[in-house]
Amino acid sequence: xxxxxxxxxxxxxxxxxxxxxxxxxxxxxxxxxxxxxxxxxxxxxxxxxxxxxxxxxxxxxxxxxxxxxxxxxxxxxxxxxxxxxxxxxxxxxxxxxxxxxxxxxxxxxxxxxxxxxxxxxxxxxxxxxxxxxxxxxxxxxxxxxxxxxxxxxxxxxxxxxxxxxxxxxxxxxxxxxxxxxxxxxxxxxxxxxxxxxxxxxxxxxxxxxxxxxxxxxxxxxxxxxxxxxxxxxxxxxxxxxxxxxxxxxxxxxxxxxxxxxxxxxxxxxxxxxxxxxxxxxxxxxxxxxxxxxxxxxxxxxxxxxxxxxxxxxxxxxxxxxxxxxxxxxxxxxxxxxxxxxxxxxxxxxxxxxxxxxxxxxxxxxxxxxxxxxxxxxxxxxxxxxxxxxxxxxxxxxxxxxxxxxxxxxxxxxxxxxxxxxxxxxxxxxxxxxxxxxxxxxxxxxxxxxxxxxxxxxxxxxxx
Amino acid sequence: xxxxxxxxxxxxxxxxxxxxxxxxxxxxxxxxxxxxxxxxxxxxxxxxxxxxxxxxxxxxxxxxxxxxxxxxxxxxxxxxxxxxxxxxxxxxxxxxxxxxxxxxxxxxxxxxxxxxxxxxxxxxxxxxxxxxxxxxxxxxxxxxxxxxxxxxxxxxxxxxxxxxxxxxxxxxxxxxxxxxxxxxxxxxxxxxxxxxxxxxxxxxxxxxxxxxxxxxxxxxxxxxxxxxxxxxxxxxxxxxxxxxxxxxxxxxxxxxxxxxxxxxxxxxxxxxxxxxxxxxxxxxxxxxxxxxxxxxxxxxxxxxxxxxxxxxxxxxxxxxxxxxxxxxxxxxxxxxxxxxxxxxxxxxxxxxxxxxxxxxxxxxxxxxxxxxxxxxxxxxxxxxxxxxxxxxxxxxxxxxxxxxxxxxxxxxxxxxxxxxxxxxxxxxxxxxxxxxxxxxxxxxxxxxxxxxxxxxxxxxxxxxxxxxxxxxxxxxxxxxxxxxxxxxxxxxxxxxxxxxxxxxxxxx
Ligand code: SF4
Numbered sequence: 019x020x021x022x023x024x025x026x027x028x029x030x031x032x033x034x035x036x037x038x039x040x041x042x043x044x045x046x047x048x049x050x051x052x053x054x055x056x057x058x059x060x061x062x063x064x065x066x067x068x069x070x071x072x073x074x075x076x077x078x079x080x081x082x083x084x085x086x087x088x089x090x091x092x093x094x095x096x097x098x099x100x101x102x103x104x105x106x107x108x109x110x111x112x113x114x115x116x117x118x119x120x121x122x123x124x125x126x127x128x129x130x131x132x133x134x135x136x137x138x139x140x141x142x143x144x145x146x147x148x149x150x151x152x153x154x155x156x157x158x159x160x161x162x163x164x165x166x167x168x169x170x171x172x173x174x175x176x177x178x179x180x181x182x183x184x185x186x187x188x189x190x191x192x193x194x195x196x197x198x199x200x201x202x203x204x205x206x207x208x209x210x211x212x213x214x215x216x217x218x219x220x221x222x223x224x225x226x227x228x229x230x231x232x233x234x235x236x237x238x239x240x241x242x243x244x245x246x247x248x249x250x251x252x253x254x255x256x257x258x259x260x261x262x263x264x265x266x267x268x269x270x271x272x273x274x275x276x277x278x279x280x281x282x283x284x285x286x287x288x289x290x291x292x293x294x295x296x297x298x299x300x301x302x303x304x305x306x307x308x309x310x311x312x313x314x315x316x317x318x319x320x321x322x323x324x325x326x327x328x329x330x331x332x333x334x335x336x337x338x339x340x341x342x343x344x345x346x347x348x349x350x351x352x353x354x355x356x357x358x359x360x361x362x363x364x365x366x367x368x369x370x371x372x373x374x375x376x377x378x379x380x381x382x383x384x385x386x387x388x389x390x391x392x393x394x395x396x397x398x399x400x401x402x403x404x405x406x407x408x409x410x411x412x413x414x415x416x417x418x419x420x421x422x423x424x425x426x427x428x429x430x431x432x433x434x435x436x437x438x439x440x441x442x443x444x445x446x447x448x449x450x451x452x453x454x455x456x457x458x459x460x461x462x463x464x465x466x467x468x469x470x471x472x473x474x475x476x477x478x479x480x481x
Numbered sequence: 482x483x484x485x486x487x488x489x490x491x492x493x494x495x496x497x498x499x500x501x502x503x504x505x506x507x508x509x510x511x512x513x514x515x516x517x518x519x520x521x522x523x524x525x526x527x528x529x530x531x532x533x534x535x536x537x538x539x540x541x542x543x544x545x546x547x548x549x550x551x552x553x554x555x556x557x558x559x560x561x562x563x564x565x566x567x568x569x570x571x572x573x574x575x576x577x578x579x580x581x582x583x584x585x586x587x588x589x590x591x592x593x594x595x596x597x598x599x600x601x602x603x604x605x606x607x608x609x610x611x612x613x614x615x616x617x618x619x620x621x622x623x624x625x626x627x628x629x630x631x632x633x634x635x636x637x638x639x640x641x642x643x644x645x646x647x648x649x650x651x652x653x654x655x656x657x658x659x660x661x662x663x664x665x666x667x668x669x670x671x672x673x674x675x676x677x678x679x680x681x682x683x684x685x686x687x688x689x690x691x692x693x694x695x696x697x698x699x700x701x702x703x704x705x706x707x708x709x710x711x712x713x714x715x716x717x718x719x720x721x722x723x724x725x726x727x728x729x730x731x732x733x734x735x736x737x738x739x740x741x742x743x744x745x746x747x748x749x750x751x752x753x754x755x756x757x758x759x760x761x762x763x764x765x766x767x768x769x770x771x772x773x774x775x776x777x778x779x780x781x782x783x784x785x786x787x788x789x790x791x792x793x794x795x796x797x798x799x800x801x802x803x804x805x806x807x808x809x810x811x812x813x814x815x816x817x818x819x820x821x822x823x824x825x826x827x828x829x830x831x832x833x834x835x836x837x838x839x840x841x842x843x844x845x846x847x848x849x850x851x852x853x854x855x856x857x858x859x860x861x862x863x864x865x866x867x868x869x870x871x872x873x874x875x876x877x878x879x880x881x882x883x884x885x886x887x888x889x890x891x892x893x894x895x896x897x898x899x900x901x902x903x904x905x906x907x908x909x910x911x912x913x914x915x916x917x918x919x920x921x922x923x924x925x926x927x928x929x930x931x932x933x934x935x936x937x938x939x940x941x942x943x944x945x946x947x948x949x950x951x952x953x954x955x956x957x958x959x960x961x962x963x964x965x966x967x968x969x970x971x972x973x974x975x976x977x978x979x980x981x982x983x984x985x986x987x988x989x
Pocket of ligand 1: 063064066070126157158517
């Protein structure tokens with residue numbers, strides 16, 4: 019599938035007021051501190067940011083997470099206190115208590131507005147305390163939810179070693195290995211002969227370790243070796259990235275990371291649909307194979323097999339309609355998968371649409387709709403939740419994928435919902451997890467079956 | 482700057498939104514970046530609210546930073562006015578608007594010229610007040626606004642109702658067990674022959690606020706939200722108030738006696754002594770409980786208490802005065818109102834701690850090794866770590882603290898609920914100890930049954946490592962299915978690839 023085949027104007031793009039519910043991008047610390055085991059995330063913001071994280075992270079907060087707020091007080095705002103000294107004091111405390119391999123500073127709305135020069139302060143302080151400090155401005159003024167990860171990974175991309183300093187990396191790793199005596203290396207053991215000869219490939223996007231293993235294995239079946247992942251399990255294991263390496267994204271919200279890898283690290287981006295759903299996974303693997311000059315093997319059968327195993331779930335959703343209100347940027351890929359499953363997508367709300375980074379995914383969405391005889395949905399960038407609720411009222415979709423703010427009120431009005439945030443925390447990538455996606459999508463429908471004929475679907479006075 | 486992992490009280494705007502969304506037909510518009518509407522999620526989740534939370538955001542983004550937000554805020558207010566026809570729109574500043582220093586008052590002025598609804602700007606500063614103080618102030622502000630409006634319109638109702646009546650001030654959305662407390666207070670007032678003139682703000686309409694002065698007195702059940710309004714109404718209308726929290730048998734009686742005094746001062750002739758007597762002896766089980774053998778066994782047991790002012794003070798008194806429990810220390814996170822707390826509990830505990838640093842509280846718990854903790858969700862988790870049972874008595878809370886069953890903390894039924902909470906916390910702890918002393922349950926090792934126990938299959942180290950990454954609660958199921966898969970295919974070594982092949986095959 020190439021961009022030329024797809025006629026992008028065929029999909030209908032629209033844009034509304036941007037008044038919609040989503041999570042603040044600082045929420046990315048919740049999954050990134052777990053992913054990068056030797057990191058510490060310091061969110062430099064206010065009580066508002068802290069309150070959000072505390073409540074959104076739920077029980078995780080009690081597990082002594084490697085995250086904290088640097089809570090700005092009135093003196094910091096009026097610049098009575100010196101930012102550098104304040105940050106130094108806190109970071110020294112973090113070093114003393116936790117001794118992380120990296121401290122990630124998350125800039126917030128407040129640091130933006132008072133123009134705290136985090137990028138300027140970091141290198142100085144880094145030199146002084148001897149711990150790398152990575153700065154990511156993941157604030158609510160500029161970004162939505164999962165884009166937080168994008169800003170962090172874009173900043174990390176600049177820290178990936180090049181071959182030139184590899185000996186030093188080895189050394190760092192050697193020390194790390196010593197410290198982690200007895201810890202098993204998770205890399206899949208394989209001799210290089212199992213792999214075809216191809217240019218180095220680095221994948222980017224933070225995924226749970228089991229999913230990393232699965233996707234790595236998937237490529238291994240094709241003889242493709244994954245040289246590294248951004249991010250790795252530890253900051254000290256960030257992959258080597260050299261000019262001319264190939265990179266591929268695993269998630270649709272990583273535009274800045276992709277741009278950074280291309281522009282600053284001179285990598286070649288493989289623009290593929292994302293490995294969500296068996297169709298997406300196959301297209302992703304195929305595209306990587308094609309670019310690396312490898313003939314893909316057995317993918318059609320593999321995809322067919324997966325579809326077959328999904329049949330019980332497909333029966334539940336075939337012919338049903340779905341409406342994405344939009345809050346996490348996974349919407350295009352999920353919609354594309356659900357159309358292939360036989361659903362009709364009425365609207366795809368999305369916070370931000372990077373038509374270049376998502377080009378292959380958009381093209382696949384369009385061809386999928388055409389092949390399935392499904393009408394092309396409107397892609398609504400920066401949606402307006404109020405207007406969307408009116409449209410939902412008119413369209414009466416079988417399923418609305420939405421945030422928690424609207425889920426209960428919609429359910430009370432007889433409209434089935436699935437909480438969108440679960441898609442960002444569940445394992446949804448690769449062939450193996452297609453079933454998990456449908457488990458989520460069909461859950462409200464299965465609940466409806468279980469509770470059918472009780473006569474209490476609508477539970478508010480005004481409908 | 483301060484390093485913080487956890488906060489007990491939320492930011493100011495949460496308090497304002499709790500007040501605004503408690504009223505009927507009042508809409509909050511936050512002046513905030515896009516990520517700050519988490520309030521709607523909390524309300525919808527914790528309270529399982531069926532209706533859309535009447536809060537929207539006037540989004541502060543890059544454009545706003547460069548151009549100012551006047552147009553946007555005014556547009557959003559007028560739009561909401563025409564879409565939802567609220568009685569009142571409350572423009573709510575956040576930490577972001579606190580530093581932008583725009584003239585929000587002026588925006589409100591401009592917007593209200595075209596709106597049917599009233600519009601006010603919440604008078605709260607992120608850097609000066611917390612959630613609770615902001616809620617207290619916003620409630621007062623709304624009451625003041627509508628009293629002034631009624632005065633201007635000449636429809637303020639100042640004549641007292643013929644029979645004794647009361648305004649209950651303070652129950653709000655997202656308040657700890659507030660819904661249940663309101664129901665209990667309504668019942669209590671009915672039993673006392675007192676008409677409820679208004680419950681504010683929970684479920685109230687702003688159009689009824691002009692009748693507040695007709696009540697004989699105000700009841701302020703919580704220390705944190707309502708006192709400012711009560712004092713304002715006293716000043717304006719000479720309307721007296723009772724601010725004794727009716728939590729626990731003794732305090733409930735004290736509250737009722739205070740009500741009796743106020744009513745009799747205004748010409749009623751009520752005597753509630755018999756009522757108090759019969760409720761105490763027969764309706765509430767708490768008094769009887771304190772004499773029972775169960776409670777005797779708790780005598781001198783050590784407890785610690787931490788929470789907001791209202792609940793921590795009341796529970797401390799109940800533990801010490803009504804159950805003979807030894808409260809090693811009692812604490813509050815309402816630092817701004819610490820003197821009140823100290824005064825309330827000084828005779829009922831060894832030590833008073835006033836802090837909002839959860840680390841200090843954790844240390845203080847570890848130091849005294851209590852038999853039970855009464856605190857917030859944070860203390861519950863400290864308790865888990867220290868193997869000490871904890872009863873949750875105050876916010877911060879989560880979904881478990883919004884029970885569907887009837888669980889007031891106030892009034893006579895409330896005293897029953899509190900007995901259960903306290904007693905259950907202690908017995909759990911005791912059982913645990915007994916088990917430990919006698920070597921625990923004799924079934925520590927779960928006995929494996931079935932085929933996967935002594936398996937003929939080998940797990941390779943990578944397969945096993947991968948298996949161990951699967952969350953504990955599904956791991957054994959995955960293991961079983963994988964082995965079944967391997968057996969059917971005569972695979973003797975299960976490695977990571979087999980594991981995932983099995984997963985795909987059976988959807989394990
Ligand atoms: S939107 Fe801005 S102020 Fe709000 S939580 Fe996010 S970073 Fe903090």
